[in-house]
Amino acid sequence: MSARKIIKDEVRATARLIRRIDDGDRTVFSELAELYSRAGKAYVIGFTGSPGVGKSTLVDCVVSRFRKDGRTVGVLAIDPTSPFTGGAILGDRVRMQRHFLDEGVFIRSLATRGAFGGLTRSTADAIIVLDAMGTDVIIVETVGVGQDEVDIVHNAHTTVLVTVPGMGDDIQAIKAGLMEIGDLFVVNKADRDAASKTVHDIQFMLLMSGERHDTSEWRPPVLETVAREEKGIDELYHAILDHRRFLLEKGQDRLKKLEENRVRKQLLDLLKEGLLEGALKKIGGMDGVGAMVEEIVARKKDPYRVSSDLIRRLLGGSPC
Numbered sequence: 001m002s003a004r005k006i007i008k009d010e011v012r013a014t015a016r017l018i019r020r021i022d023d024g025d026r027t028v029f030s031e032l033a034e035l036y037s038r039a040g041k042a043y044v045i046g047f048t049g050s051p052g053v054g055k056s057t058l059v060d061c062v063v064s065r066f067r068k069d070g071r072t073v074g075v076l077a078i079d080p081t082s083p084f085t086g087g088a089i090l091g092d093r094v095r096m097q098r099h100f101l102d103e104g105v106f107i108r109s110l111a112t113r114g115a116f117g118g119l120t121r122s123t124a125d126a127i128i129v130l131d132a133m134g135t136d137v138i139i140v141e142t143v144g145v146g147q148d149e150v151d152i153v154h155n156a157h158t159t160v161l162v163t164v165p166g167m168g169d170d171i172q173a174i175k176a177g178l179m180e181i182g183d184l185f186v187v188n189k190a191d192r193d194a195a196s197k198t199v200h201d202i203q204f205m206l207l208m209s210g211e212r213h214d215t216s217e218w219r220p221p222v223l224e225t226v227a228r229e230e231k232g233i234d235e236l237y238h239a240i241l242d243h244r245r246f247l248l249e250k251g252q253d254r255l256k257k258l259e260e261n262r263v264r265k266q267l268l269d270l271l272k273e274g275l276l277e278g279a280l281k282k283i284g285g286m287d288g289v290g291a292m293v294e295e296i297v298a299r300k301k302d303p304y305r306v307s308s309d310l311i312r313r314l315l316g317g318s319p320c
Helices: 002-008 013-020 026-036 057-066 124-133 177-181 195-208 211-216 234-248 254-282 287-299 305-312
Strands: 043-048 071-081 105-111 139-143 158-164 184-186 221-224
Touching: 002 013, 002 026, 002 124, 013 105, 026 071, 026 124, 026 287, 043 057, 057 071, 057 177, 057 234, 071 124, 105 124, 124 254, 124 287, 158 234, 177 234, 184 195, 184 234, 195 221, 211 234, 234 254, 254 287, 254 305, 287 305
Parallel strands: 043 139, 043 158, 071 105, 071 139, 158 184, 184 221
Antiparallel strands: none
């Protein structure tokens, strides 16, 4: 029933389903399966970068710009997990307050729950829900974990990497992994000293690590913004649309390739989760893991044969 309500654009049903997804409730799979065929139309934009670069303020401005053009927007903001409640620390009511009463904007915070890479596993499922709801643009703001935050590339069509001047060694502030995933680079708080130096440093790094972009023919622009004053937002907005047009160019199938990568990652993640759950059931849950750990620590068994044996049992083969 909730899937039908979501298709009818009922916000409360959408919020409840995303909450269940965030809580790891696997009973949502039947509803997600029903929604899946209706998804695939929204454009997904990822904002990533280190903590303190102003991602939330920048996203807030970009949401306003899309709303100005009459597009509906969904925002999934990935936040650190609260040690007390297990939920997202910042919460969606703290973020982007001017959009809170806008019916054309849906904002939801998701907790990392120990996930690395800047996103939670539930992000992909939440994107499907908002997509099936009929949202035109979905913005995913990562938690801001630093140089390992590259998972966004598997979920977004356009990835915006945000940095600021004065983060110590500007060239080292953006690591090679992040350089590879950025489609647009934004130097926020560009009214600070050394903003132009940061721009030049990023341009130099793109030139030096341009293998990916040489093959795709896309040259990532480096933009300057002052989000709190809404400066540079139009330029960023049009750069996002330029990248979208680039992906949609006829005969190139770039968007299809991105979708194939996203689905491949999602399918493997689901397989890993299901296999792990099956393995734990097979050995009696975490108590069974504890018993195996004790035997391995005592050198009665080794982790290699134990894991191989369990995999064979799960796949229906003969244990070694």
